[in-house]
Amino acid sequence: MSDDPIDVLIIGAGASGAAVAWSLMDTRMHIVCMEQGGVPDSGRFPSTGLDWEARRAGDHHISPNRRGWPEDYPVNDDHSPIKVANYNGVGGGTVLYAAHFPRFHPSDFRVRTLDGVADDWPVDYETLEPFFAENDRMMGVAGLAGDPAYPPGKTPPMPPIPMGRSGRRLAEAFNTLGWHWWPCDLAIATEAYDGRAPCINLGACLSGCAQGAKGSVDVTYWPHAQRGGVEMRTSCRVREIAVDENDMATGVVYFDEKGVERFQAAHVLILAANGVGTPRVLLNSVSKAFPEGLANRSGLVGKNLMFHPYAAIQGVFDDPLDGYKGAHKSILSQEFYETDPQRGFVRGYTFETSRGMGPAATVLAGLEWGEVPLGDGHHAAARKLMNRVTSLAAICEDLPEEHNRVSLDPDLVDSNGIPAPRISYTLSENSRAMLDHACEKGREIMTAAGARKVFTTSPIPMAGWHLLGTARMGTDPERSVVNEWGRSHDVRNLFIVDGSIFVTSGGVNPTSTLQAMSLYIADQIKRRLTNLFD
Amino acid sequence: MSLPASGSPFSSDECDTLRRLADRMIPASENDGLPGAGDPVIFADILQDAARVHVALKGLLTASGDETDPMDLNMADSAAARELHQIVVFCYYRDPRVMRALGMEVRPPFPQGFDVEPSDLSLLEPVRKRASIYRKVP
Numbered sequence: 001m002s003d004d005p006i007d008v009l010i011i012g013a014g015a016s017g018a019a020v021a022w023s024l025m026d027t028r029m030h031i032v033c034m035e036q037g038g039v040p041d042s043g044r045f046p047s048t049g050l051d052w053e054a055r056r057a058g059d060h061h062i063s064p065n066r067r068g069w070p071e072d073y074p075v076n077d078d079h080s081p082i083k084v085a086n087y088n089g090v091g092g093g094t095v096l097y098a099a100h101f102p103r104f105h106p107s108d109f110r111v112r113t114l115d116g117v118a119d120d121w122p123v124d125y126e127t128l129e130p131f132f133a134e135n136d137r138m139m140g141v142a143g144l145a146g147d148p149a150y151p152p153g154k155t156p157p158m159p160p161i162p163m164g165r166s167g168r169r170l171a172e173a174f175n176t177l178g179w180h181w182w183p184c185d186l187a188i189a190t191e192a193y194d195g196r197a198p199c200i201n202l203g204a205c206l207s208g209c210a211q212g213a214k215g216s217v218d219v220t221y222w223p224h225a226q227r228g229g230v231e232m233r234t235s236c237r238v239r240e241i242a243v244d245e246n247d248m249a250t251g252v253v254y255f256d257e258k259g260v261e262r263f264q265a266a267h268v269l270i271l272a273a274n275g276v277g278t279p280r281v282l283l284n285s286v287s288k289a290f291p292e293g294l295a296n297r298s299g300l301v302g303k304n305l306m307f308h309p310y311a312a313i314q315g316v317f318d319d320p321l322d323g324y325k326g327a328h329k330s331i332l333s334q335e336f337y338e339t340d341p342q343r344g345f346v347r348g349y350t351f352e353t354s355r356g357m358g359p360a361a362t363v364l365a366g367l368e369w370g371e372v373p374l375g376d377g378h379h380a381a382a383r384k385l386m387n388r389v390t391s392l393a394a395i396c397e398d399l400p401e402e403h404n405r406v407s408l409d410p411d412l413v414d415s416n417g418i419p420a421p422r423i424s425y426t427l428s429e430n431s432r433a434m435l436d437h438a439c440e441k442g443r444e445i446m447t448a449a450g451a452r453k454v455f456t457t458s459p460i461p462m463a464g465w466h467l468l469g470t471a472r473m474g475t476d477p478e479r480s481v482v483n484e485w486g487r488s489h490d491v492r493n494l495f496i497v498d499g500s501i502f503v504t505s506g507g508v509n510p511t512s513t514l515q516a517m518s519l520y521i522a523d524q525i526k527r528r529l530t531n532l533f534d
Numbered sequence: 535m536s537l538p539a540s541g542s543p544f545s546s547d548e549c550d551t552l553r554r555l556a557d558r559m560i561p562a563s564e565n566d567g568l569p570g571a572g573d574p575v576i577f578a579d580i581l582q583d584a585a586r587v588h589v590a591l592k593g594l595l596t597a598s599g600d601e602t603d604p605m606d607l608n609m610a611d612s613a614a615a616r617e618l619h620q621i622v623v624f625c626y627y628r629d630p631r632v633m634r635a636l637g638m639e640v641r642p643p644f645p646q647g648f649d650v651e652p653s654d655l656s657l658l659e660p661v662r663k664r665a666s667i668y669r670k671v672p
Contacts, residue, residue, distance in 0.1 A: 047643040050628045050640075050642050051624070051628055052642060052643060054625070057620070105669065107668070110671045110672070144655070148662070148665065148666045148668075162650045163651070163653040163654070168651065174661075175660050178660070180667055181658075182658070183653065183655075199647075200644075201647050201648040202643040204644075210645070211645075322650060322651075324643075338668065338669040358627075359627040359632075364620060364623055374559045374560070378559075378561065379560075379566050386636060
């Protein structure tokens with residue numbers, strides 16, 4: 001390994017880092033990606049063993065604090081009702097995600113204009129549309145064209161995942177109520193696709209797909225990018241980005257796999273470390289020119305953190321549904337997505353079905369609900385729940401508020417001694433009203449579907465999958481961290497491509513939009529190569 | 535009495551308490567042909583996670599103090615109890631006898647996978663008949 005200057009250094013090998021690396025590879029520049037974790041081994045994913053349920057709640061937990069791998073950095077989320085989820089390795093969060101792949105709506109980019117809240121994005125749906133399509137092709141999305149909740153032209157390359165019994169029951173209920181529903185867009189291969197085998201309904205999307213059908217970027221973008229010459233350096237944890245007297249980034253200080261501190265010089269730096277990891281690196285990069293953290297003259301690095309507050313609505317049915325079999329998601333409803341002032345909140349949410357649970361998870365849920373006792377009566381009560389529970393999740397738009405933030409914890413450090421992130425977050429009144437509405441409407445759906453009992457959880461605590469807004473995009477350097485094509489206002493050779501740059505959160509899973517933005521920024525970089533730093 | 539393995543953090547008394555507790559949590563059912571969670575094979579599985587189980591058991595015994603019977607399952611509303619319940623339930627419901635009794639095939643999900651009922655996309659007809667519902671932007 002040489003420490004000579006490289007052309008482009010990408011920090012983070014997750015969804016956005018993979019997309020930007022793949023797009024930039026055709027420049028033939030020397031591109032290196034540094035990733036603090038390793039390459040996931042699908043042969044060791046939980047679904048390969050009988051202990052898959054326990055491992056999903058243990059060594060493959062979505063919380064880095066619960067997982068506690070050496071490459072995981074701790075997160076102090078004691079001051080947040082929503083806890084952070086991530087995966088630190090090649091593939092990033094896509095290794096453990098559900099692969100739900102809805103796009104933002106056109107209205108999501110214009111919330112100030114339409115609803116008088118937050119800010120408009122400096123890009124729009126129409127601009128991103130070709131990048132959405134390119135990303136769908138690269139990630140291998142299964143779905144169905146013609147959804148009336150979106151503008152025409154969205155054509156997933158593969159047919160949708162089977163709805164199963166649970167999807168059918170809920171689809172019939174949506175029809176009874178006269179509400180919108182549609183098969184989910186999912187980055188899951190339903191047929192052989194780009195070297196990936198088709199989905200065989202393992203039901204284990206959230207703990208890694210042993211089949212390789214799920215479109216995590218370690219099996220989609222990265223093989224192409226690496227064949228195209230992009231260099232991956234695993235087990236390299238970046239501590240800080242260094243700058244010179246001209247406010248230009250010069251490279252990174254990082255720890256290699258042996259824990260040795262090193263410096264790597266680079267001409268262009270791209271942060272792709274997610275909405276918590278990216279502000280953490282910036283806030284740890286303190287210098288005379290940037291005493292409050294790199295690229296932070298606006299004071300907004302780490303602020304405006306958005307999750308998606310989730311509500312769970314779980315129905316218990318008399319007849320068997322899918323249980324633990326099948327992709328986690330099947331259908332969605334966007335009946336309540338766009339703003340309706342009559343509802344008492346602005347913006348909206350998506351309902352997405354969440355198939356079912358394994359036997360142990362079913363019993364543990366039953367214990368919590370008081371439906372399954374320990375001791376006498378355990379077996380009969382457990383049997384009444386087995387394969388008879390299905391869920392809706394409501395994913396609610398979260399609006400930016402500066403007091404919701406990522407900062408550096410004064411005490412907590414990772415295994416290399418780097419200060420760890422601290423999350424300070426409260427639910428807004430708008431979010432609470434939206435969650436309440438979702439629980440009420442979710443009960444209506446479950447009842448219409450024939451559920452004999454309905455249980456709700458709001459917000460779901462362990463649901464901080466989406467980490468957004470902490471280095472927001474905009475045209476005004478006083479009110480944003482990066483410009484309209486992802487370049488730092490303060491450091492002209494520093495780019496950010498992950499969820500940090502989101503201006504608002506939308507009411508859908510962000511990966512599709514996040515990767516479309518990453519491809520868009522890569523395209524902007526390529527178009528401006530001759531005057532990139534002007 | 536169950537004897538702890540060499541190197542186990544458990545004393546003989548703790549091991550016995552844990553086994554009886556597991557059996558009380560999920561008792562055997564002759565009618566259903568189901569073992570209890572204190573069954574030797576399942577109990578051995580529970581003890582695989584010895585350090586975590588030991589912490590949970592100690593927490594439970596401490597929480598129960600002198601006044602409450604740790605075998606009283608109704609008093610077990612503590613983090614330690616929930617942790618112990620989780621460990622016992624995970625081990626119990628992956629036992630081949632239990633899986634068979636529930637009608638499950640005794641195998642991990644991968645590599646065979648499962649069949650799922652195919653979609654009936656004709657259900658979408660009423661949705662297709664609606665006009666577009668996305669909000670137009672200026």
